[in-house]
Amino acid sequence: MTARTPALTPAPALLTAVFEAASEAMVLCARAGDLVVLANEAARRLLPDARPGRPVAAPLPADGSDSFQAEHEGRRLYGMRRPVDDDHYAWYLRDRTESAALEVERSRTAFLAEAGRRLAASLHVRRCVRTTVELAAAHLADAAMVVLPPHRRQSDWTRLLPGRPVEEGTLREATLGEVPGLTEALGGFPPIPSRWLDPAQAPAWLVPAGFGPVGALLVIPLPGNAEPAGALILARCGERAGFTAADEALARVFAARAGAAVAAAVLYREQVDTTAVLQADLLPPELPQPDGFELAGSYQAAGDALRIGGDFYDVFTPAGAATDTMIALGDVCGTGPEAAVLTGKVRQTLRALRLVRTEPAAMLTVLNEALLQSARTPRFVTMVVGSVRRTDHGRVRLELASGGHPAPLLLRGDGRVEEVPTSGTLIGVLPRTVVRPATVELAPGELCLLYSDGLTEARGGPTGTEQFGEDRLHQTLAECRGMPGAATVDRIRQVVADWVRGGGSDDIAMLAVRAPARTPLSLRGGGAPTPSPYVVAARRGDRRPRSRP
Structure with missing residues (x-):
């Protein structure tokens, strides 16, 4: 009896069972007539019409293609033959x-990430708006336009069309209503769905000739700080163009980020403009050049970004019946904006006292009372106030009063450096201030230097921590014998800068008063004497001379 050999050819039922059990969708077709022979369960879920005996139907191609990709009943299908x-x-x-x-x-997430990165890269309003239209035209529509809120009955706009550079211009406020939904968007209303906007109503200036027919229009507000930062207009060309719900949702998310960036840039611009106005009033003034003596000043704030601080100097020209020029140099406790605000108060108080022709010592007494009454937190001021006049003998007389400030220095004609014997208590601390004024005279060519302690306390040198000190200041000032006031101040500033070598320092202020030297005059045809380049620079208001002798 021989053993039975199993059949090597599977039964059709077995092949069908294996075909049905496959997880991948498969459709078996006969070449003759391109008829469906068999479709497993996975294939029937994707193609309900693929039944045995029926011809191959879409999305399956009947042209002999080896692959296809197609949308079919809301599904995205891919097939290989x-x-x-x-x-x-x-x-x-x-x-x-x-x-x-x-x-x-993933594509939309990458787009929003790129938008966030590029929009956050700048606080410049114009650059933020240009970035907004560039991103919108590249990812959301064929053309994009940003319209900013009206200002003085005009709105700035920025537009990007295919194949053109970014364009900018202005619109009259009356023309904004010509674009459907634009007035509402600038007013902060929710965006209007694109299907509610008729592209045919778009004015000619919105999309110039050459763009083609506008098939879809979308207007979205750019949210800002409590009010819209502008509006974003998106346009797609072609009669069958449109925005899907997903497109509009993505555009709204992008508009929110763009609006935040534009609003931040606008706020920064307003703060910069405000700071510039305040700085213009808080920075040391342009020095006048009275007849009979020279004035030269220098100011350097501890924070270069602010350009303002706690040190200051000021010059008050004669007012009313006064014949003296008033000078002041002071140091407010602390640095930065708070010190600068108090500096402004002090300078305004001094100007008011000057109008009533108050003497230097009395000025400090009144200022002390004013600071004690107005200060919210204890902050003191040290300062020197003085009056300057030219005497009948060609000398310059200074009456100086100090309130807790370093004594001014005198540079005599023989190179000696002396301290002015004036002293006093801090301003803004004690209920009663004590001031000991002093009167000095400058012979021709001699100089008086008022300075703040930031100069002597500047740290640097070989160790980087050593103070510049009074001795070095005296020596440097002595080396400036015979130099004009502007050159003297410039020389001291340069020596201190070399000492610090780029390191940090406190605010530094200097104010020099110099009696003109008696030098031979170079007359041209009996005309006026030719002044030195330092005097010319000072009369122009320059902080530094334009040339050296």
């Missing part, structure tokens, strides 16, 4: 709907 034998071939199908949606989401 492979031969089975001489009479049959099979389609292997894959549903890429989820992966396609994931790719779209």
Whole structure:
């Protein structure tokens, strides 16, 4: 009896069972007539019409293609064709709907990330707006335009059209209503769906000739700080163009980020403008050049970005019946904006006292009372106030009063450096201030230097921590014998800068008063004497001379 050999050819039922059990969608087709022979369960879920005996129907191509990608009943399908034998071939199908949606989401996330990075890179309003239209035209529409809120009955706009550079211009406020939904967007109303906007109503200036027919229009507000920062207009060309719900949702998210960036840039510009106005009033004034003596000043704030601080100097020209020029140099406790605000108060108080022709010592007494009454927190001031006049003998007389400030220095004609014997208590601390004024005279060529302690306390030198000190200041000042006031101040500033070597320092202020030297005059045809380049620079208001002798 012989053993039975199993059949090597599977039964059709077995092949059908294996075909049905496959997880991948497969459709077996006969070459003759391109008829469906068999479709497993996975294929029938994707293609309900793929039944045995029926011709191959869309999305399956009947033109002999080896692959296809198509949208079918809301699904994104991909298929590959492979031969089975001489009479049959099979389609292997894959549903890429989820992966396609994931790719779209990744693309949108990458776009929003790029938008956030580029929009946050600048606080310049114009640059933020240009970046907004560039991103919108590249990812959201064929053309993009940003319109800013009206200012003085005009609105600035920025536009980007295909194949053109970024364009800018202004619109009259009356023309904003010509664009459907623009007035509402600038007013902060929610965005109007694109299907509610008729592209045919778009004015000619919105999309000039050459763009083509506007098929879809979308107007979205740019949210700002409590009020809209502007409006974003998106346009797609072509009669069948449109915005899907997903497109509009993405545009709203982008508009929110763009609006925040534009609003931040506008706020920064307003703060910069305000700071510039305040700085213009808080910075040391342009020095006048009275007849009979020279004035030269220098100021350097501890914070270069602010350009203002706690040190200051000021000059008050004669007012009313007064014949003296008043000078002041002071140091407010602290640095930065708070010190600068108090500096402004002190300078305004001194100007008011000057109008009533108050003497230097009395000025400090009144200022002390004013600071004690107005100060919210204890902050003191040290300062020197003085009156300057030219005497009948060609000398310059100074009456100086100090309130807790370093004594001014005198540079005599023989190179000696002396301290002015004036002293006093801090201003703004004690209920009663004590001031000991002093009167000095400058012979021709001699100089009086008022300075703040930031000069002597500047740290540097070989160790980087050593103070510049009074001895070095005296020595440097002595080396300036015979030099004009502007050159003297410039020389001291340079020596201190070399000592600090780029390191940090406190505010530094200097004010020099110099009696003109008696030098031979170079007359031209009996005309006026030719002044030195330092005097010319000082009369022009320059902080530094234009040339050296």
